[in-house]
Amino acid sequence: MSEIKLYDTRAFTGQFMPSEELGGFFRGDMGKFFIMRVEDMYQFVTRAVPASRSTITSCLYITDGEASMKIGSEPYTIHADEMLFVPAGQVFSFREDDVNKGYICGFHADFLIGKFFKNNLLNEFDFLRVWGNPLIQPGPQSAAFIRPLFARLMIDYSQNGLQNLDLLQSYLLTLLCEVNRVYRPASGPGPVAGVTITNRFRELLFSQIRTKQRVTDYASLLNITPNHLNKTVKAITGKSPTQWIDEAILLEAKVLLSQTNLSVSEIAVEVGLDDPSYFTRLFKKYENQTPSAFRRMIEKS
Missing domain, CATH: 2.60.120.280 (Regulatory protein AraC)
Known part of the structure; x- marks a missing residue:
């Protein structure tokens, strides 16, 4: 490296x-x-x-x-x-x-x-x-x-x-x-309430992702129903809360893969996933490679 x-x-x-x-x-x-x-x-x-x-x-x-x-x-x-x-x-x-x-x-x-x-x-x-x-x-x-x-x-x-x-x-x-x-917002025009909810969701996601990985967790923090959160975030960003959560988990994992010597199993726990096999499947779903292959790619660069 x-x-x-x-x-x-x-x-x-x-x-x-x-x-x-x-x-x-x-x-x-x-x-x-x-x-x-x-x-x-x-x-x-x-x-x-x-x-x-x-x-x-x-x-x-x-x-x-x-x-x-x-x-x-x-x-x-x-x-x-x-x-x-x-x-x-x-x-x-x-x-x-x-x-x-x-x-x-x-x-x-x-x-x-x-x-x-x-x-x-x-x-x-x-x-x-x-x-x-x-x-x-x-x-x-x-x-x-x-x-x-x-x-x-x-x-x-x-x-x-x-x-x-x-x-x-x-x-x-x-x-x-x-x-x-x-400055121009990325989401463009939209209902003020919807933009506010989406921004609050993303801010919570940024700070809570290692301990909260379910849409229901964030809906509860925002005092709204999971269905309302799903519809609102999808309408404003084009992505569902589940996708936002998955991407946030992957970002945390990538940082740990590139900046630490933690094993893949240890990284899975760090990002809030107790099942290393599920973590590997999730990573491969979005990155088309396993966490170990991603780390080897970084080391060879």
């Missing part, structure tokens, strides 16, 4: 990079904030990144070329002046052969807490929630404001680290507000 392993908050990938490889490139507290050019990142990330997660929120902004990434269970491809957000804790993966330029920025939830800003500020932006649309496609006018903000963050951070904290916080908040102006 590659020497570059993934853990914690050392880069947007959540990957731990040995200090000797980092050299003096990164500055400041990587657990709070960082920004770097995408083309510079590739000297550290030299292979496809399998299912991973980070404790920081990240944003990938492309200025030239294209980039592909899977966020949760959905694939995305972006081009010049487009961006993707990966909320903290969300599962993601990407390939290593994209040709592009741009910026990658990462920040912890409490980075924007300071003398100017309040707690939980990130909750004000739907694109930073696990149920939000991570794909942002600004028009030419908005892109003309957004691109210089990335450049300004890059200049100040590369020269001063986190010394000018108030300035970095202000530029980042301005960037998020500009993005919020052009």
Whole structure:
């Protein structure tokens, strides 16, 4: 397996990079904030990144070329002046052969807490929630404001680290507000009550999946009937709650397969399935390969 392993908050990938490889490139507290050019990142990330997660929120902004990434269970491809957000804790993966330029920025939830800003500020932006649309496609006018903000963050951070904290916080908040102006929900128009229920379901799924794997569990948490939850989620997302649950289990399993040495049986228990045989059948149903074959594929990449 590659020497570059993934853990914690050392880069947007959540990957731990040995200090000797980092050299003096990164500055400041990587657990709070960082920004770097995408083309510079590739000297550290030299292979496809399998299912991973980070404790920081990240944003990938492309200025030239294209980039592909899977966020949760959905694939995305972006081009010049487009961006993707990966909320903290969300599962993601990407390939290593994209040709592009741009910026990658990462920040912890409490980075924007300071003398100017309040707690939980990130909750004000739907694109930073696990149920939000991570794909942002600004028009030419908005892109003309957004691109210089990335450049300004890059200049100040590369020269001063986190010394000018108030300035970095202000530029980042301005960037998020500009993005919020052009944000479009993934689900499109729908009944407000239905969208609210679906978003709450997905947020609960994100935090409860290792202990709750039945539609009835989530219906109970939402104080609605399983039938109502089924109809609502299917109408808003096109996928049933059962499919959402299965995909969430698979995402958890992929992270454990790529980031730990736990056995397949141990991983089955970790994701809330006591029967390893059922876990293997579920994995193969969606991935067309067994968990063990998936792990071998990662190790060979």
